[in-house]
Amino acid sequence: MGSTSSEQQKNLLSKIATNHGHGEDSPYFDGWKAYDENPYHPTKNPDGVIQMGLAENQLCFDFIEDWIKRNPQASICTTEGIQEFKDTAIFQDYHGLPAFREAVAKFMGKVRGERVRFDPDRIVMGGGSTGANEMITFCLADPGDAFLIPSPYYPAFDRDLRWRTGVQLLPIICESSNDFKITKAALEMAYEKAQQANINVKGLMIINPSNPLGTILDKETLQTIVSFINQKNIHLICDEIYAATVFSQPKFISIAEIIEGDGSCNPNLIHIVYSLSKDMGFPGFRVGIIYSYNDEVVNCARKMSSFGLVSTQTQHLIASMLSDDEFIGKFIIENSNRLATRYKNIRRELDKVSIGCLKSNAGLFCWMDLRKLLKEPTLQEEMVLWGKIIKEVKLNFSPGSSFHCYEPGWFRVCFANMDDETMEIALKRLQKFVKRSKEKRCGSKEEILQKQSSAKHLIS
Numbered sequence: 001m002g003s004t005s006s007e008q009q010k011n012l013l014s015k016i017a018t019n020h021g022h023g024e025d026s027p028y029f030d031g032w033k034a035y036d037e038n039p040y041h042p043t044k045n046p047d048g049v050i051q052m053g054l055a056e057n058q059l060c061f062d063f064i065e066d067w068i069k070r071n072p073q074a075s076i077c078t079t080e081g082i083q084e085f086k087d088t089a090i091f092q093d094y095h096g097l098p099a100f101r102e103a104v105a106k107f108m109g110k111v112r113g114e115r116v117r118f119d120p121d122r123i124v125m126g127g128g129s130t131g132a133n134e135m136i137t138f139c140l141a142d143p144g145d146a147f148l149i150p151s152p153y154y155p156a157f158d159r160d161l162r163w164r165t166g167v168q169l170l171p172i173i174c175e176s177s178n179d180f181k182i183t184k185a186a187l188e189m190a191y192e193k194a195q196q197a198n199i200n201v202k203g204l205m206i207i208n209p210s211n212p213l214g215t216i217l218d219k220e221t222l223q224t225i226v227s228f229i230n231q232k233n234i235h236l237i238c239d240e241i242y243a244a245t246v247f248s249q250p251k252f253i254s255i256a257e258i259i260e261g262d263g264s265c266n267p268n269l270i271h272i273v274y275s276l277s278k279d280m281g282f283p284g285f286r287v288g289i290i291y292s293y294n295d296e297v298v299n300c301a302r303k304m305s306s307f308g309l310v311s312t313q314t315q316h317l318i319a320s321m322l323s324d325d326e327f328i329g330k331f332i333i334e335n336s337n338r339l340a341t342r343y344k345n346i347r348r349e350l351d352k353v354s355i356g357c358l359k360s361n362a363g364l365f366c367w368m369d370l371r372k373l374l375k376e377p378t379l380q381e382e383m384v385l386w387g388k389i390i391k392e393v394k395l396n397f398s399p400g401s402s403f404h405c406y407e408p409g410w411f412r413v414c415f416a417n418m419d420d421e422t423m424e425i426a427l428k429r430l431q432k433f434v435k436r437s438k439e440k441r442c443g444s445k446e447e448i449l450q451k452q453s454s455a456k457h458l459i460s
C-alpha cells in the first residue's frame, strides 16, 4: 500500500465498505475472537476458552451421518449418485430445484405439526437466513426507513438488516418484569416514538422462537402483533428459524397458523424467513428461504436471490433428505428430546449455585440471570463481569447488552454446540466462579457461620 494514509485509503472505498455497520467490534464478536485465539481442547488445550456464544445445533449428527451412509445416491460425489453430477454442476436456475422447494415446503409443514401447509411456489432461496433477511429488507424498505424490533434481539441483525440496506432498527423495549413479553403498549410506544422523530416505519420484525430468550410467542401475542401491523399498514417479518428447536410444551405456533384463521389480516403484509441452520444444524449449507404471502415480493425476491442462491449440490442432497418422511419424523422427535435433556441439565446445575434463567422451551441457549453478581446494576458492570468470565473462567457467553437488552446482568448461554463432557466442564467452571464471587461478597461458608455465631452471642 506504500505511503497511502488510511484516510486516503478510506476515500478510495465506498461508504458501506468503510463504515462500522458490520458490527464486528461488538462484545458478541469479541467473545468469538477470544475463543478463536485460545480454543478449549480436552487434551491439547484443557485450559482454553469454551465457546458458549455460538447458537449451533450439534446434537444429532450421529443420526444424520447414519442417514447419509444409508443414502449414498443423495450425494453426487458417490458411485451411486455420480449420474446426477453433470446436470448439477452445469446450470443453476434461480427458482431452485422443484424437488428442493417441495421438500422444504413439506418440512416446514411437518415442523409446524402439519397444522399448516406451505406452497412450494412461494419459496425463494437465500444464502442462509442471513441472506434471506437482508433480501426481504431490500424488498420492503428504502434507506432511512425503519423496522421495529422487540429487544433483546439477535445481535447480527444490526449487520443483516441495516448495514448494506441503510434501514434502521428501532427497539420495542421488553422487560424482565413480565418475562420480556411483547405488549401492545410497548408496540404503540415504539411506533409513536418513530412518528415523533419523523421516521418512516415500514415494518415489524419478530424472532419466534426468540433468540436470545428461547421463548415462544403465545397465540394472543401473535394476534396482537397481527392486528397492530394491519392497523398501521406495515409489514411483518417473522424469523422462524428456531421452529423445530421447541423441546417442551407449549407447542410452537407459526404466524402461518394465525393468519390462516384471521380473515381480517392482509396477507400481503406477512413474510416468513426460515433456514436449516438451527433446526437441522446445517449453517454451513447456507440454506435460507423467504416465504412471502405477497406475490410481488415473491417475484422481486426471486430476482434478487441471484446474489445468494443455495448451491444445486446442496439442494439436491437436502431435497432427498427432507423428503424421507420416516427419517424426518424421527429426527424432529430426537432433536427435541436431546435439546430438552441439555436444557434440563444446565438448569439443574445452575440451580445448585442459585443461578436462575428465564423459563423457556425452545432454542439452543438459555437466558441466564447474573444480576446478583453485578457490583452495580449498570451496563458497564455487566461488561466488567463478562470480561472476568472470559479471562478468568475461560467461558465465552454473550452479554445481554450485545442483544440490546436494556437491563444489565442477563447473558445468553448456548448449550447445543458441544459434547456432554465439554458441557460438564463448562458448568463446573461456572459453578466454581459463582461460588467464589458470592464468597468474595459475603465471605466463605465458614466465615458466614462464624459471623452468625458471634451475632448470636451478641444477642444472648
Ligand SMILES: Cc1ncc(COP(=O)(O)O)c(C=O)c1O
Pocket: 055, 127, 128, 129, 130, 131, 154, 207, 211, 239, 241, 275, 276, 277, 283, 287, 288
Ligand atoms: C434469529 C436468527 N436469524 C438468523 C440467523 C442467521 O442464520 P443463518 O445461518 O441461516 O444465516 C441466526 C443465527 O444465529 C439467528 O439466530
